[in-house]
Amino acid sequence: MATRLTIGRAAEAAGCKVQTIRYYEQIGLLRRPPRSEGNQRLFAHEDVRRLAFIRHARALGFPLQAIRDLLSLGDEPDQSCEAVDAIARAQLGDVEERIEYLQALRRELKRMIEQCRGGRIADCRVIEVLSDHAPGEMFDRTVLRSGVGSP
Amino acid sequence: MATRLTIGRAAEAAGCKVQTIRYYEQIGLLRRPPRSEGNQRLFAHEDVRRLAFIRHARALGFPLQAIRDLLSLGDEPDQSCEAVDAIARAQLGDVEERIEYLQALRRELKRMIEQCRGGRIADCRVIEVLSDHAPGEMFDRTVLRSGVGSP
């Protein structure tokens, strides 16, 4: 028993890169696993589950800080799950805000593109709009910070 | 004539931070403006227009490389605006992809949150879903790279 995986296997199991695991360890999101005699990390099943949790949460767009909070809440199974819900709702709110922001961008971009009927750059509406059109308040906010994904 | 603005005024006029202007200069997006005797940058109206162009394009989510391309295209007013259009359409495509991705996230998050009916963390669906649910292929792609906005 007590099958332990090297970092490559763990990465495969959790669907992430080897370096990502080392990174999570470095920032304290994963514990430092025991090492083999030759100094190689050996991950227990529990570590891999934690890693998978992190990856799933990341895939849903949760920032690492939120995941940190979720993980520590997960360690207190008898507490109310109110705080967990709050984090998830915050994430949902964030996603919805980004969607609205991007939809506004899409409208603007479409309008701009549709107005361009080809021809010379001097007459191009795209360039013109970018040169002259003051973007509305809408675009001044920092709604869309960053995304998610594993390149 | 030839009113020239200090960096603070230019930033105000273009709606960005002073450091942002210096950054754009550093990466070669803005020319290095002439300096006063006391070594302070003096921006011409033309520089401010270029800066505003950049800010508008950023507000629409164009990455700096695309803006670089747009700017150099803008310097050739007799060329066809096909390339300009292509950049704008690429940006639109990118925005649309992000929207779809975020809408998928939203569905997942909503589902997860709705299933949670309060109670103890041990029974929390949110934690459970994150622990056990393997995210579909959909979330493995790098669709949403980064956003836009001026914090």
Place this chain on the structure above:
DNA sequence: CCTTGAACCTACAGCTACTGTAGGTGTTAG
């Protein structure tokens, strides 16, 4: 003329969440 405070200067560190590289060591199959 002198001072004060704001605005400017350079250079560099920091943010998110990784990813990639260099240069070296461990492990395993043939």
Place this chain on the structure above:
DNA sequence: CTAACACCTACAGTAGCTGTAGGTTCAAGG
């Protein structure tokens, strides 16, 4: 035994800025 591959550390780089430290310059008031 050796080749190939996985692993190790440490650090640099990505995008697009933002913030800080430590020092000048400038304009206005006394």
